[in-house]
Amino acid sequence: MFLILYNPISRNGRNTKVVSKAIKRVSRDKDEKVYSKNLLEITNVEHFLQTLEPNTKAVIVGGDGTLHRIANALKNHDNLPPIYLFKAGTGNDFRRSIKKRGQLILINEYLNNIPSVFYTNQAGLEEEKKFLNCAGFGYDGLVCYNLDQARTAKSHSNFFKITIGSLNQYRPTDLKVVVDGVEHNFKKAWLITAMNGQYFGGGMKGAPKANRKDSDTQILIVSNITKNKLLLLFPSIYLGFHPIFKKHVTILKGREIIAEIDGQAYLQIDGESGPAINKIRVVK
Numbered sequence: 001m002f003l004i005l006y007n008p009i010s011r012n013g014r015n016t017k018v019v020s021k022a023i024k025r026v027s028r029d030k031d032e033k034v035y036s037k038n039l040l041e042i043t044n045v046e047h048f049l050q051t052l053e054p055n056t057k058a059v060i061v062g063g064d065g066t067l068h069r070i071a072n073a074l075k076n077h078d079n080l081p082p083i084y085l086f087k088a089g090t091g092n093d094f095r096r097s098i099k100k101r102g103q104l105i106l107i108n109e110y111l112n113n114i115p116s117v118f119y120t121n122q123a124g125l126e127e128e129k130k131f132l133n134c135a136g137f138g139y140d141g142l143v144c145y146n147l148d149q150a151r152t153a154k155s156h157s158n159f160f161k162i163t164i165g166s167l168n169q170y171r172p173t174d175l176k177v178v179v180d181g182v183e184h185n186f187k188k189a190w191l192i193t194a195m196n197g198q199y200f201g202g203g204m205k206g207a208p209k210a211n212r213k214d215s216d217t218q219i220l221i222v223s224n225i226t227k228n229k230l231l232l233l234f235p236s237i238y239l240g241f242h243p244i245f246k247k248h249v250t251i252l253k254g255r256e257i258i259a260e261i262d263g264q265a266y267l268q269i270d271g272e273s274g275p276a277i278n279k280i281r282v283v284k
Contacts, residue, residue: 004036068270097197115284136193141266179254191222205240
């Protein structure tokens with residue numbers, strides 16, 4: 001039996017056609033029953049998993065945001081059914097970073113050993129979130145925040161316009177990073193992004209040597225650079241060539257990473273906007 005799990009707000013609400021394609025794809029096997037369920041209707045994950053019929057295979061229809069929610073919902077659960085990914089959504093950095101190809105990809109192995117990011121929420125309490133791709137609180141966090149605000153306001157601003165507007169709005173800050181007990185300091189940090197996979201931001205190859213199965217997490221830091229030079233650097237990040245610019249680009253890796261800035265910046269986790277914070281702790 002195939003269970004299609006879909007996020008109705010994926011692809012900015014235009015996910016119906018993709019769900020139909022997924023149903024058509026898994027229906028090729030005439031012996032398999034197929035039914036679908038809206039992920040937002042699942043309020044009790046424990047009960048949902050317990051009531052699944054034997055031999056159920058779950059198919060996730062969505063992008064990075066959908067996978068982020070699922071990874072966090074399943075973080076305390078074992079004995080999961082086979083979980084497949086059917087490509088959908090506007091962001092697919094998770095899919096880009098794994099070597100498997102095809103419409104359906106079994107992803108159970110990538111839902112294990114996922115790093116956690118700890119931060120202080122708006123209520124003043126420490127919160128933990130799992131991330132599949134990335135967690136950052138620099139310029140990328142501001143872009144995600146402004147995109148979220150534009151969607152809420154139903155603005156017609158496009159991604160490029162918001163990206164440039166955020167670049168003019170963001171103020172780089174001094175940064176302290178402690179990786180497995182070793183301290184590193186940076187001036188005028190623009191990007192402070194912990195990476196579990198190679199890609200973030202819709203195709204930027206931020207951590208070219210990252211491997212999801214490694215026991216550590218990488219952190220990408222872009223610092224000590226002017227805004228104009230940063231614009232020139234962006235194409236190299238998409239191609240994964242940016243580590244050669246050692247004066248401005250640093251990639252560190254470790255099992256525990258603590259990053260702290262002067263002031264506050266918006267957090268983003270797998271492209272999902274979070275609160276304004278001044279510190280994160282990443283553990284894998």
